[in-house]
Amino acid sequence: MDLTALTRPELSDRLAALRDEHARLKGRGLRLDLTRGKPSAEQLALSEPLFGLLEPGDHTAQDGTDCRNYGGLHGLPELRAAFSAPLQVPVEQLVAFGNSSLELMYECVVDAVLFGVPGSPAPWPREGRTAMLCPVPGYDRHFGLCEKLGIEMIPVPMTESGPDLDEVERLVADERVKGIWCVPKYSNPTAVTYSPETVRRLAAMETAAPDFRVFWDNAYAVHGVQGPDEPLADILALSAQHGHPDRVFVFGSTSKITAAGSGVAFFGSSSANVSWLLGHLSKRTIGPDKLNQLRHARFLPDAPAVAAHMERHAAVLGPKFELVDTVLEKRLGGSGVASWTRPRGGYFVSLDVLDGCAARVVALAGDAGIALTPAGATFPYGADPRDRNIRLAPSFPTVEELRDAVEGLTLCVELAAVERLSADADGTR
Structure with missing residues (x-):
């Protein structure tokens, strides 16, 4: 009717x-x-075997790391290898950390506000008001993070192929605009997967801010539910090809793969950005929970096991x-x-x-x-x-x-x- x-x-x-x-x-x-x-x-019951994988005395990673001890800020190599292909990040440029990718996003924005990112002439606020582009409808926790830190949010309409890139390219001509939030695959909440052309334009576009960042929250990288998986172009590789190797911060986690509150989060980017983040993390932690990472590496040893x-x-x-x-x-x-x-x-x-x-x-x-x-x-x-x-x-x-x-x-x-x-x-x- x-x-x-x-x-x-x-x-x-x-x-x-x-x-x-x-x-x-x-x-x-x-x-x-x-x-x-x-x-x-x-x-959650699908991952129940994860918690019984480590027997007494079983605490050594493939490279000999004693996972009970301090250190290993970069994360276990075997776990990073398992998620390298799903997240489209080379193993050496991928960090495995704690249980929350949102925590890593918050860390990156706070560090940018306090210190700037590689390529920043100064910490973000010292150059005037800072703004980020927000595709809408979008993820409320991205918006809450910006609001908490006093970062202006500029809505950008979502289309069937991703954010309206004509509008994005117009807005990034303003040097106040320091970044854009993206959930590029099965977006929250529209379930749009960015088209290859959208990804290419995000990687290639010129921006007034030399330290512009794409916050690539690839939360649903492997989360197909019906029909064949939708492919996503490799923005990290494309950005490097177009002369912007430091443009992209990639985030992911096992939160909706294994145990939502006891998973592993990932950060991927250029070598310069990885060194930048690890340098800041090293001032507040001696290392992540490597025993949890070891459990995950045993449970999901490679990309086919994840799939x-x-x-x-x-x-x-x-x-x-x-x-x-x-x-x-x-x-x-x-x-x-x-x-x-x-x-x-x-x-x-x-x-x-x-x-x-x-x-x-x-x-x-x-x-x-x-x-x-x-x-x-x-x-x-x-x-x-x-x-x-x-x-x-x-x-x-x-x-x-x-x-x-x-x-x-x-x-x-x-x-x-x-x-x-x-x-x-x-x-x-």
Whole structure:
């Protein structure tokens, strides 16, 4: 049913019916959560063998490192070798560190603010206000990091092939613009994989700031869920070819591969950038948890082992993404008030509702016991100018819980839309 084509009396009848249905939904006492992309218990169980791999006395890495002791800031070579190809970073230019890639992103931005990066004429703030480009909709934790450090965020629209590069190239002519956030594969939340041309232009473009950095958060490098894997061009190699070897900071982790809170994070870049980061890390730590790295290296000894493990994740996640699409299509297909992505990988579905309705949908769902990511979270400062985007995270609930949550969500989308359309028809908005 195309809700936008209903007459005023039809809207009034539909509104009354939807309000009754919403009241019944509230009466069910649901407690469901679609807020964050957490692995489910079933996914976490896939890595359970990881924790029993080290027997007493088994603590030596391939190069003879005693993993119980200090040192090894660069990370175990065998683990770096296993993730070199998935992250598209040469082994010697890849750092394996603690359990969080977000921690490494924060470290890099803080160090840039305090000291500058290789090629910086001065620490970032001393040259005036610092800004970063933020493709939208995007990852709220990137935005929170910038806001915490007082870095201005400039939204850039996402397209089906990545950020709008015409807009990016226009904006980087301003020397205040020091970087861009990118989730280049199965992007959060749109699931877009950057096209080869987008990657090439990011690598080759001229920027006014000599120390411009691409923060390449490749969080979903191996996280396909349906169909063949989507290839991603090698931005590190392309940047070097185009005369910008220090441009890219690559980040990745095993957070959605093994144990979300007990994994390993990675940083990859040019040799100069790696030396820069290790120099700063050495002032605050004697080394990472190498026993955890050794466990991971035994569990995932090479890139084929990583790929095989991720196929098991896909077997769990794929049906959940299919369920979301099926329910959304059944209830909202052809309604004229909603559109959504159909991801082939990653962790999210991006739902666009009628302009001006996202916050109302979230509130209606919350009243019915369905927790959603706050409206606006996928935009800098939490402000979606069209108030329409909602990020859905299908991974954590069971299939039964997910079905209830998405069916309830579709009711709230329809109710919010009919409220808005009725107000427009009555001239009360």
